Amino acid sequence: MKKTLFLVMDMMNDLVAEDGFNAQTYGVEVKERGVLDSTKAAIAAARSAGALIGYVRVGFSSDYREAPEASPIFSGARKNGIFQLGTWGTEVHASIAPExxxxxxxxxxxxxxxxxxxxxxxxxxxxxxIVMCGVSTNGVVHSGAREAHDRDYEVVILEDCCAGVTPDEHMHAIACLGRYGQIVASTEFDWAA
Known part of the structure; x- marks a missing residue:
């Protein structure tokens, strides 16, 4: 088996939990696509094959000192009081919790x-x-795949373990990502290869 790291990205309560801040946007897509269940199964398969697991979380100090005020994304986090490190919102969803x-x-x-x-x-x-998945497809997954590619890593994206804020956003992001890595369903990926 190639030395593999499975990156599970931004699967935090503020983004993916049914009662999280983004329950009516990302939470809906995550639930409808079965992202958490697919990711849980993929993590189990990765562990069984001996792959390393890494969880990526976006987060800021309580005063948002690391958040750029001019950012359309992160100024919203500051305004809404989300993505604060040390809070429930920045914990990985319990169904796929780290070991x-x-x-x-x-x-x-x-x-x-x-x-x-x-x-x-x-x-x-x-x-x-690097095998990766996450929320959102056009955010962390897109930038992660491009940068991993440019650092000369083999890139694999588990399509059914990703979601955007809308189905169209996810679909368009996936359509672009095939240039940077292999797009597969989590059930079809051979972790032992």
């Missing part, structure tokens, strides 16, 4: 690479392939 040996990668921007520990983790563990 002690998993990596916790906190980010302050859209990209899972920018100013995070991800690059050091990848180098230290000699990862060759």
């Amino acid at each position: 002690p040996q998993d990596f916790d990668i906190v980010k302050h921007r859209v990209s899972p690479f920018y100013a995070t520990s991800l690059e050091a983790i990848l180098r230290a563990t000699k990862v060759e392939r």
